[in-house]
Amino acid sequence: MISAPVRLRRPGGDFDAVPVAEDVHWIGALDPTLRSFDIILKTANGTTYNSYCVRGSEGVAVIDTVKAEFADEFFSRLEQVARYDEITTIVLNHLEPDHTGALPELLRRAPQARLYISHRAPLMLKGLLKHDGESLDFTTVTQGDSVSLGDRSLRFLHTPFLHWPDTQCTYLVEDGILFSGDIFGCHFCDPRLFNDKVGDFRFSFEYYYQHIMRPFREHVLAALPLVEDLALNLICPAHGPIHRDAPRGYVKRYRQLAESQLANEASQRDKTLVIFYISAYGNTAVMAQAIKDGAETVDGVRVSVYDLQGGEVTPFVDLIEEADGLAIGSPTINGDAVKPVWDLLSCLTQVPLKGKLGAAFGSYGWSGEAVGMLEDRLRGLKLRVPCPGIKLKLIPTGEELADCHAFGRNLALQLTGQAAFRVVDIAELA
Amino acid sequence: MPKAQVLFEDIGVAVTVPAGTRLIEVSEKVGAGITYGCREGECGTCMMKIVKGMENLANPSLLETKVLQEQMAGRQNRLACQAQVLQGEVVVRPG
Numbered sequence: 001m002i003s004a005p006v007r008l009r010r011p012g013g014d015f016d017a018v019p020v021a022e023d024v025h026w027i028g029a030l031d032p033t034l035r036s037f038d039i040i041l042k043t044a045n046g047t048t049y050n051s052y053c054v055r056g057s058e059g060v061a062v063i064d065t066v067k068a069e070f071a072d073e074f075f076s077r078l079e080q081v082a083r084y085d086e087i088t089t090i091v092l093n094h095l096e097p098d099h100t101g102a103l104p105e106l107l108r109r110a111p112q113a114r115l116y117i118s119h120r121a122p123l124m125l126k127g128l129l130k131h132d133g134e135s136l137d138f139t140t141v142t143q144g145d146s147v148s149l150g151d152r153s154l155r156f157l158h159t160p161f162l163h164w165p166d167t168q169c170t171y172l173v174e175d176g177i178l179f180s181g182d183i184f185g186c187h188f189c190d191p192r193l194f195n196d197k198v199g200d201f202r203f204s205f206e207y208y209y210q211h212i213m214r215p216f217r218e219h220v221l222a223a224l225p226l227v228e229d230l231a232l233n234l235i236c237p238a239h240g241p242i243h244r245d246a247p248r249g250y251v252k253r254y255r256q257l258a259e260s261q262l263a264n265e266a267s268q269r270d271k272t273l274v275i276f277y278i279s280a281y282g283n284t285a286v287m288a289q290a291i292k293d294g295a296e297t298v299d300g301v302r303v304s305v306y307d308l309q310g311g312e313v314t315p316f317v318d319l320i321e322e323a324d325g326l327a328i329g330s331p332t333i334n335g336d337a338v339k340p341v342w343d344l345l346s347c348l349t350q351v352p353l354k355g356k357l358g359a360a361f362g363s364y365g366w367s368g369e370a371v372g373m374l375e376d377r378l379r380g381l382k383l384r385v386p387c388p389g390i391k392l393k394l395i396p397t398g399e400e401l402a403d404c405h406a407f408g409r410n411l412a413l414q415l416t417g418q419a420a421f422r423v424v425d426i427a428e429l430a
Numbered sequence: 431m432p433k434a435q436v437l438f439e440d441i442g443v444a445v446t447v448p449a450g451t452r453l454i455e456v457s458e459k460v461g462a463g464i465t466y467g468c469r470e471g472e473c474g475t476c477m478m479k480i481v482k483g484m485e486n487l488a489n490p491s492l493l494e495t496k497v498l499q500e501q502m503a504g505r506q507n508r509l510a511c512q513a514q515v516l517q518g519e520v521v522v523r524p525g
Binding site for chain 1: 435437440441442443444445446447448451455456459460461462463465500502524
């Protein structure tokens with residue numbers, strides 16, 4: 001373990017590179033005043049943009065860069081440990097601008113360096129550099145590809161959607177160092193850099209997972225075996241502390257976070273339908289109950305009903321993440337669904353939803369726009385909406401409640417794959 | 431006008447359409463789970479899987495072919511904003 005003191009800035013103003021292992025340096029940047037990242041994340045004490053320089057007997061690699069406004073800091077640190085004409089290799093584990101802001105200038109200063117990106121990244125590179133992707137010189141890599149630096153080699157792990165399509169990890173084989181990109185990272189700025197030196201960043205680590213990685217949970221679970229099989233002496237993520245003390249613990253924690261959040265008591269064979277509603281005069285509530293009763297007439301479906309006014313958004317999001325189907329009911333007030341419903345729906349981008357069944361219903365006084373709006377939102381969230389939503393004016397009649405009952409049964413038949421196909425002519429569609 | 435049929439497997443609805451209809455014109459109207467981004471064949475968001483009837487679609491344009499390659503698409507994938515149904519039955523589901 002390298003135990004040199006962390007000294008980030010020299011009296012003359014130059015920025016210091018920080019050794020993390022033999023001939024491996026952190027050359028990133030600190031952004032302690034940042035309070036909001038990508039709009040969606042709070043950053044209570046800022047963040048770091050981590051970049052690394054690896055020296056081998058026959059080449060020098062730079063792994064990731066920093067946000068554009070921190071380029072001077074990055075180049076100052078890089079110049080402490082390598083000349084530009086020594087750089088043979090530039091690796092981008094992720095092309096978001098906070099990691100590629102200094103790339104154009106680095107390519108200008110080290111034109112001989114070969115650029116390595118994942119095979120999903122060329123389109124993004126083109127968008128970032130506004131450059132003709134056909135003539136820009138780079139090499140795409142995927143699982144198992146490697147680059148030699150002489151006595152050391154970098155091997156690539158294909159880990160897409162952590163949290164963009166282009167993401168990958170890079171492994172320094174001989175040293176057991178994983179340059180992980182955003183996975184295992186967090187927004188936490190502490191110049192002491194190493195997990196055994198910095199302040200308590202557990203909250204930031206888990207908050208980062210919940211907001212950045214959780215929507216891609218299935219991809220996390222696909223990537224973890226690739227990492228779990230590695231010898232790990234260090235995990236060097238693209239944000240936040242470097243994990244040198246018990247790095248494997250962070251991998252284990254990711255598995256815990258990515259696996260089921262709820263103890264699902266339904267039979268593994270059962271499908272689960274969660275019904276959320278909010279009701280001003282009890283009419284939408286009555287509809288929800290009738291839908292539940294209808295759904296329960298189908299074997300193999302476990303149905304739950306929740307009044308949105310009786311709970312907080314976060315546990316409801318957890319429920320939806322685990323469910324196979326979601327039906328949501330709202331009255332129409334002033335031509336819209338009501339705010340608590342939108343509050344819930346606005347939080348669902350945190351969880352994987354693609355392919356779940358969605359449905360909407362509600363009572364209305366004048367015009368009933370809410371149901372159509374909710375269906376559009378559910379489709380936008382990539383749920384399938386096979387059953388046209390059900391809306392009714394004010395107080396449900398017995399016949400209308402029978403319609404709700406049939407609607408619930410149809411949802412359950414859809415969930416269990418028992419629904420009959422419908423045939424329509426395009427002229428019948430609005 | 432010659433007709434064709436598109437079956438959206440995810441919602442269990444088959445739609446009869448005039449030959450030459452693009453999938454995007456149908457899938458949104460019927461509420462299928464295919465989602466769209468640019469709608470111009472560039473972003474690849476609407477990549478779908480053709481479960482059956484690939485031969486009943488018009489061949490992909492150069493642009494669609496390029497985007498499918500960039501998206502690492504399989505042989506059963508097409509872009510819903512570009513694919514035109516020419517005849518017979520086509521079965522699709524979100525990619």
